[in-house]
Amino acid sequence: MTTTTHDMSPAGGLPSRRHVRVGDFVFQGVAFLAAALATVTLGLLTYKVVAQAWPAIEHFGISFLWTNAWNPNTNVYGAASFIFGTVVTSFIALLLATPLSIAIALFLTEIAPNRLATPIATIVELLAAIPSVVLGLWGILVLGPFMEHHLEPWLQSAFGFLPIFSGEPSPVGVLPASLILTIMIVPIISALCRELFIRIPRDLTDGSQALGSTRWEAIRRVALPYAAPGIAAAMLLGLGRAFGEAIAVNQVIGSQVAINRSLFAPGDTLGSRIAGQYQGATSGLEVNSLLYLGAILMVISLVTNVVAQLVVSRFEKARRLN
Amino acid sequence: MSTAELDPRYDIRVPSSGLKRRRRTQKVMVVIAILSALLACAILFIVLGSVLLKGISQLNLNFFTRSKALFGQEGGIADALVGSALIVGMCVLFAVPTAVLVAIYISEYARPAARRFFQTALDVLNGMPAIIVGIFIYGLIVVGRGYSAVAAAIALAILMLPMVARATQEVLALVPRSLREASLALGVPRWRTVYSIVLPTAIGGILTGVVLAVARVAGETAPILFTSSVVTTNGVSFDVTKALQTLPLTIFLNSESPSTSDQAAAWAAAVVLIGFVLVMNILAKTFAGRRRRKLEGG
Numbered sequence: 001m002t003t004t005t006h007d008m009s010p011a012g013g014l015p016s017r018r019h020v021r022v023g024d025f026v027f028q029g030v031a032f033l034a035a036a037l038a039t040v041t042l043g044l045l046t047y048k049v050v051a052q053a054w055p056a057i058e059h060f061g062i063s064f065l066w067t068n069a070w071n072p073n074t075n076v077y078g079a080a081s082f083i084f085g086t087v088v089t090s091f092i093a094l095l096l097a098t099p100l101s102i103a104i105a106l107f108l109t110e111i112a113p114n115r116l117a118t119p120i121a122t123i124v125e126l127l128a129a130i131p132s133v134v135l136g137l138w139g140i141l142v143l144g145p146f147m148e149h150h151l152e153p154w155l156q157s158a159f160g161f162l163p164i165f166s167g168e169p170s171p172v173g174v175l176p177a178s179l180i181l182t183i184m185i186v187p188i189i190s191a192l193c194r195e196l197f198i199r200i201p202r203d204l205t206d207g208s209q210a211l212g213s214t215r216w217e218a219i220r221r222v223a224l225p226y227a228a229p230g231i232a233a234a235m236l237l238g239l240g241r242a243f244g245e246a247i248a249v250n251q252v253i254g255s256q257v258a259i260n261r262s263l264f265a266p267g268d269t270l271g272s273r274i275a276g277q278y279q280g281a282t283s284g285l286e287v288n289s290l291l292y293l294g295a296i297l298m299v300i301s302l303v304t305n306v307v308a309q310l311v312v313s314r315f316e317k318a319r320r321l322n
Numbered sequence: 323m324s325t326a327e328l329d330p331r332y333d334i335r336v337p338s339s340g341l342k343r344r345r346r347t348q349k350v351m352v353v354i355a356i357l358s359a360l361l362a363c364a365i366l367f368i369v370l371g372s373v374l375l376k377g378i379s380q381l382n383l384n385f386f387t388r389s390k391a392l393f394g395q396e397g398g399i400a401d402a403l404v405g406s407a408l409i410v411g412m413c414v415l416f417a418v419p420t421a422v423l424v425a426i427y428i429s430e431y432a433r434p435a436a437r438r439f440f441q442t443a444l445d446v447l448n449g450m451p452a453i454i455v456g457i458f459i460y461g462l463i464v465v466g467r468g469y470s471a472v473a474a475a476i477a478l479a480i481l482m483l484p485m486v487a488r489a490t491q492e493v494l495a496l497v498p499r500s501l502r503e504a505s506l507a508l509g510v511p512r513w514r515t516v517y518s519i520v521l522p523t524a525i526g527g528i529l530t531g532v533v534l535a536v537a538r539v540a541g542e543t544a545p546i547l548f549t550s551s552v553v554t555t556n557g558v559s560f561d562v563t564k565a566l567q568t569l570p571l572t573i574f575l576n577s578e579s580p581s582t583s584d585q586a587a588a589w590a591a592a593v594v595l596i597g598f599v600l601v602m603n604i605l606a607k608t609f610a611g612r613r614r615r616k617l618e619g620g
Contacts, residue, residue, distance in 0.1 A: 027513035034423035039443040103358035131541020137577040212336040214348040221333040244451025305449035
């Protein structure tokens with residue numbers, strides 16, 4: 001298909017057909033090799049991470065997932081507290097980021113005049129550009145003390161009856177880690193939502209308003225249901241980012257092997273434990289166990305991303321059919 | 323007009339009463355949306371403000387010309403700047419040509435099935451946490467050969483590849499079909515069409531993508547931690563087969579130190595890193611804006 005298109009070419013000054021074939025063959029070959037290299041890298045990556053973890057996978061088996069331990073003295077390791085920390089911090093971040101991001105996207109698409117929407121969208125995008133290590137630094141030295149002296153005491157006095165707000169306020173812990181993750185995923189989710197909202201067919205919301213709805217009712221009952229699968233995909237992509245963040249979380253979560261009910265208490269996540277411990281690891285089994293954590297994180301990220309892709313492609317297909 | 327079935331997802335019933343309450347809800351929602359946008363902007367300015375406030379007073383010529391301090395001396399980031407520049411430079415060399423070729427293959431050559439396959443692989447690679455890429459290169463290169471700037475560059479290149487490939491694909495899709503068809507109709511082979519017609523048209527967009535990707539990977543810490551963290555050389559070094567100091571790692575290690583002078587060094591290094599990242603982002607924005615105006619004007 002690629003070469004036959006040139007058959008009608010005039011003769012004068014053009015490369016011979018054979019020449020054309022060779023050039024295209026080589027160029028396509030090189031481009032194919034690059035694409036193959038990227039794919040092989042991905043395959044090798046999955047293999048290598050699992051292979052490095054294999055001694056620990058063989059030693060501890062699947063019960064590693066629900067064992068809550070990290071003890072270099074007895075050489076017993078388990079992932080339970082890190083999986084718990086990863087899930088709790090990421091879901092709190094998602095819970096806070098989703099309404100915030102939808103509101104920002106609605107502001108940018110429905111309320112703000114163009115003149116204002118463009119710079120504000122840029123500012124929100126720049127939030128995503130802050131390197132995680134800088135956000136973590138800010139998290140330890142600015143957000144942490146603020147949490148300890150202001151936000152956490154206030155939460156305790158207002159909602160102290162909830163076990164998640166019990167215990168001593170502290171500058172490091174699950175709550176600051178969740179807030180840092182929220183800051184990281186808001187720009188991602190809001191940018192995706194903005195693109196979704198721009199593409200909502202105007203006649204749908206206009207129709208709803210023509211029937212007497214207020215603008216908000218048109219958005220809540222027509223626009224948001226229309227965009228719901230896309231919002232779900234955006235949330236999943238944000239969640240995937242939160243699951244995988246290691247550095248900033250490591251800086252603010254306080255790195256402790258524990259499952260606490262209180263969000264003020266320190267904890268640890270899969271990524272954060274790997275980042276914090278691998279140089280201090282003393283035995284081979286401890287290193288392998290850290291890599292086992294890595295393998296778990298890799299699988300979680302893979303699943304989250306693939307599900308997000310599936311939701312997106314379904315949504316696109318449905319939209320095209322409409 | 324066909325008989326329109328109402329999509330069950332949508333609720334178009336209009337309440338017959340409570341107009342006042344409904345209008346109030348409308349107003350409240352507008353206020354919430356405005357406040358949310360303000361909050362996001364405020365957080366950016368608070369973070370930038372604290373970094374500047376705490377870091378800028380540490381910046382002086384010595385800070386840029388001296389290397390990491392041994393005990394008790396006043397240190398600087400000369401070695402980290404050189405290390406970061408070398409690592410990111412090598413990363414661009416590895417990642418950008420590959421990424422552009424991958425994008426050309428997917429957009430210009432691949433059949434639908436192959437396109438879907440490679441696209442999925444790229445998307446999955448894009449979603450891979452940076453720390454996992456770090457572990458991978460640690461096992462692949464560092465175990466046995468030791469820490470090195472090259473290993474760090476390869477790790478960062480794996481992160482950069484899907485970013486640049488995605489950006490390239492997006493601009494390739496914008497190049498008008500008529501340009502390609504005109505070239506092919508003149509008998510120009512497909513590869514020459516890509517090389518002399520499509521790529522020059524898309525180059526601005528590709529550059530924008532590269533600049534943004536550089537800004538992203540320059541701040542990545544997790545892959546560096548596994549590839550270039552145990553630094554044995556003192557002072558500025560250009561030996562990329564050994565581990566080199568980098569800006570992100572300097573910030574990371576100093577940020578967790580209890581000593582206030584270490585923390586001050588972390589803030590100062592953060593000013594430099596965030597300054598670089600912001601400049602790159604603004605540069606990319608200007609690039610993109612100018613290109614858009616040119617397209618619209620032309």
